Amino acid sequence: xxxxxxxxxxxxxxxxxxxxxxxxxxxxxxxxxxxxxxxxxxxxxxxxxxxxxxxxxxxxxxxxxxxxxxxxxxxxxxxxxxxxxxxxxxxxxxxxxxxxxxxxxxxxxxxxxxxxxxxxxxxxxxxxxxxxxxxxxxxxxxxxxxxxxxxxxxxxxxxxxxxxxxxxxxxxxxxxxxxxxxxxxxxxxxxxxxxxxxxxxxxxxxxxxxxxxxxxxxxxxxxxxxxxxxxxxxxxxxxxxxxxxxxxxxxxxxxxxxxxxxxxxxxxxxxxxxxxxxxxxxxxxxxxxxxxxxxxxxxxxxxxxxxxxxxxxxxxxxxxxxxxxxxxxxxxxxxxxxxxxxxxxxxxxxxxxxxxxxxxxxxxxxxxxxxxxxxxxxxxxxxxxxxxxxxxxxxxxxxxxxxxxxxxxxxxxxxxxxxxxxxxxxxxxxxxxxxxxxxxxxxxxxxxxxxxxxxxxx
Amino acid sequence: xxxxxxxxxxxxxxxxxxxxxxxxxxxxxxxxxxxxxxxxxxxxxxxxxxxxxxxxxxxxxxxxxxxxxxxxxxxxxxxxxxxxxxxxxxxxxxxxxxxxxxxxxxxxxxxxxxxxxxxxxxxxxxxxxxxxxxxxxxxxxxxxxxxxxxxxxxxxxxxxxxxxxxxxxxxxxxxxxxxxxxxxxxxxxxxxxxxxxxxxxxxxxxxxxxxxxxxxxxx
Numbered sequence: 001x002x003x004x005x006x007x008x009x010x011x012x013x014x015x016x017x018x019x020x021x022x023x024x025x026x027x028x029x030x031x032x033x034x035x036x037x038x039x040x041x042x043x044x045x046x047x048x049x050x051x052x053x054x055x056x057x058x059x060x061x062x063x064x065x066x067x068x069x070x071x072x073x074x075x076x077x078x079x080x081x082x083x084x085x086x087x088x089x090x091x092x093x094x095x096x097x098x099x100x101x102x103x104x105x106x107x108x109x110x111x112x113x114x115x116x117x118x119x120x121x122x123x124x125x126x127x128x129x130x131x132x133x134x135x136x137x138x139x140x141x142x143x144x145x146x147x148x149x150x151x152x153x154x155x156x157x158x159x160x161x162x163x164x165x166x167x168x169x170x171x172x173x174x175x176x177x178x179x180x181x182x183x184x185x186x187x188x189x190x191x192x193x194x195x196x197x198x199x200x201x202x203x204x205x206x207x208x209x210x211x212x213x214x215x216x217x218x219x220x221x222x223x224x225x226x227x228x229x230x231x232x233x234x235x236x237x238x239x240x241x242x243x244x245x246x247x248x249x250x251x252x253x254x255x256x257x258x259x260x261x262x263x264x265x266x267x268x269x270x271x272x273x274x275x276x277x278x279x280x281x282x283x284x285x286x287x288x289x290x291x292x293x294x295x296x297x298x299x300x301x302x303x304x305x306x307x308x309x310x311x312x313x314x315x316x317x318x319x320x321x322x323x324x325x326x327x328x329x330x331x332x333x334x335x336x337x338x339x340x341x342x343x344x345x346x347x348x349x350x351x352x353x354x355x356x357x358x359x360x361x362x363x364x365x366x367x368x369x370x371x372x373x374x375x376x377x378x379x380x381x382x383x384x385x386x387x388x389x390x391x392x393x394x395x396x397x398x399x400x401x402x403x404x405x406x407x408x409x410x411x412x413x414x415x416x417x418x419x420x421x422x423x424x425x426x427x428x429x430x431x432x433x434x435x436x437x438x439x440x441x442x443x444x445x446x447x448x449x450x451x452x453x454x455x456x457x458x
Numbered sequence: 459x460x461x462x463x464x465x466x467x468x469x470x471x472x473x474x475x476x477x478x479x480x481x482x483x484x485x486x487x488x489x490x491x492x493x494x495x496x497x498x499x500x501x502x503x504x505x506x507x508x509x510x511x512x513x514x515x516x517x518x519x520x521x522x523x524x525x526x527x528x529x530x531x532x533x534x535x536x537x538x539x540x541x542x543x544x545x546x547x548x549x550x551x552x553x554x555x556x557x558x559x560x561x562x563x564x565x566x567x568x569x570x571x572x573x574x575x576x577x578x579x580x581x582x583x584x585x586x587x588x589x590x591x592x593x594x595x596x597x598x599x600x601x602x603x604x605x606x607x608x609x610x611x612x613x614x615x616x617x618x619x620x621x622x623x624x625x626x627x628x629x630x631x632x633x634x635x636x637x638x639x640x641x642x643x644x645x646x647x648x649x650x651x652x653x654x655x656x657x658x659x660x661x662x663x664x665x666x667x668x669x670x671x672x673x674x675x676x677x
């Protein structure tokens with residue numbers, strides 16, 4: 001089952017929105033925390049001021065049991081001895097209220113705590129901040145406690161948090177929408193390109209290039225190149241089919257017409273002669289069928305090559321013996337390779353057949369083996385191959401001396417097949433430069449393992 | 459009727475030649491485009507059978523060149539290639555008809571006759587001169603409704619005379635149209651055939667115009 005992934009637009013917008021949301025949320029948490037800390041610090045500073053003032057009063061012995069409302073606002077202050085006896089309170093503080101809700105700090109030190117309001121006798125529900133400072137006096141150490149409600153701090157922090165809770169999702173939503181739109185806009189050329197590709201149905205149609213962002217334009221160019229290659233492959237196939245059909249129909253037409261004419265005028269027909277002539281056409285058809293089959297075999301053997309150790313010099317020697325042609329001279333050095341024996345035989349026969357067909361009086365077959373590879377050269381003293389024809393001879397159904405009658409040639413696939421045989425063995429087949437006659441050279445690489453077959457094919 | 463067959467398939471070309479000769483046609487062969495172009499320019503043919511895949515000069519170019527030179531001989535193109543484009547291109551370059559290989563020989567002959575007939579502006583394949591009727595399709599000669607048996611060569615000579623019934627036809631013209639270009643026998647072969655025709659059709663059917671040639675009496 002194909003797992004469908006969400007659209008790119010959804011993915012990108014989703015991820016980006018999530019990042020925005022996380023960023024905004026952590027910023028919100030940080031800002032809230034910072035604000036609370038900073039407001040607490042302000043409260044502490046204020047309480048410390050009061051504590052310091054009262055502590056100063058104790059030092060100079062001006063402490064009264066009810067702290068005067070002079071000097072800075074004393075707020076809620078309580079002075080407690082080491083034995084926890086209250087010696088002074090600020091006015092307005094209930095006598096039952098105790099501010100010494102935690103142990104006094106050592107002499108000369110200040111400590112601060114946040115406590116629930118109930119602890120210091122408040123019923124407003126708000127937390128309280130309590131700051132304490134211990135000083136030594138002639139009557140022993142005294143601790144000054146000062147407290148104030150955190151109601152305002154809490155309120156401010158709550159308001160900020162509320163603002164953030166409402167604002168941040170809204171901001172996130174806005175950002176997500178923006179990203180969704182932008183991603184959609186930047187992806188719309190892709191969809192437009194897809195539609196263009198989908199609308200292609202004629203071989204010469206292409207995608208418009210040079211109108212999009214550079215990345216998409218490169219994709220368009222690459223697609224057009226691909227279409228070109230597909231087109232070329234199709235054209236080659238078509239040409240091959242047309243040529244093959246021509247090669248099939250010509251001998252058929254010839255045989256049919258001869259027989260028809262013979263049947264139309266039986267008395268005027270030399271039947272043995274007609275039979276001989278029709279035989280020539282049948283042989284041509286047979287040769288073509290054989291060569292087409294060979295070509296199909298080589299093409300399919302690319303996938304199913306059957307390499308085995310081959311003594312190439314022996315194989316060639318055996319093949320040349322079949323010809324029993326005194327014009328053929330051979331110089332064969334020992335050469336071993338891993339190859340498909342049947343295909344090697346086909347290669348040698350096609351090259352020698354071709355040489356025999358064009359030779360005047362001499363054909364030489366030379367096999368050399370060096371560290372770099374194996375080289376098979378088949379030369380004949382027939383007409384030279386023009387430089388412009390050196391690639392063309394390997395195309396299917398090419399015959400160079402076209403003025404010649406077709407009957408004594410092969411079907412025109414021999415050299416194509418030979419070249420494919422070399423290629424599937426990792427080698428090459430080319431026309432060799434030579435001053436007199438024509439020569440074909442097949443080369444096979446020798447890999448360290450002594451094989452003529454590239455690892456991929458083997 | 460004189461026909462030129464241009465095809466590099468030697469055996470196919472000679473089979474067509476044998477068949478057409480048996481039908482009473484005069485057939486010349488060319489195996490390359492260049493030879494075909496030369497022959498078609500040099501001689502007057504009633505029709506040309508032209509292969510497309512030819513060495514030297516391909517069939518399209520031969521056809522186009524002939525039309526450029528103002529030669530309007532009917533051309534029947536042959537091709538072993540596949541596809542309607544070949545057919546369309548053949549007709550567009552000036553060919554009159556088209557056959558794909560392999561073709562039926564019977565159809566080839568019928569189409570050739572139709573081409574020649576159209577070129578001569580006639581609707582049927584019968585030639586009538588006086589009381590002589592030549593059924594070209596069936597290769598029959600009727601004299602006042604009675605069938606007269608003629609040899610292929612006699613029929614060809616009579617056909618040529620009938621095409622120009624009432625006009626004087628030179629011996630040379632008969633020779634060019636009834637015998638192929640390889641013939642180099644004596645001119646009096648025509649006299650032999652005319653003599654035979656007179657014997658079968660009546661002595662006054664063909665008049666001799668001294669110093670000019672023969673005339674088929676058209677009454």
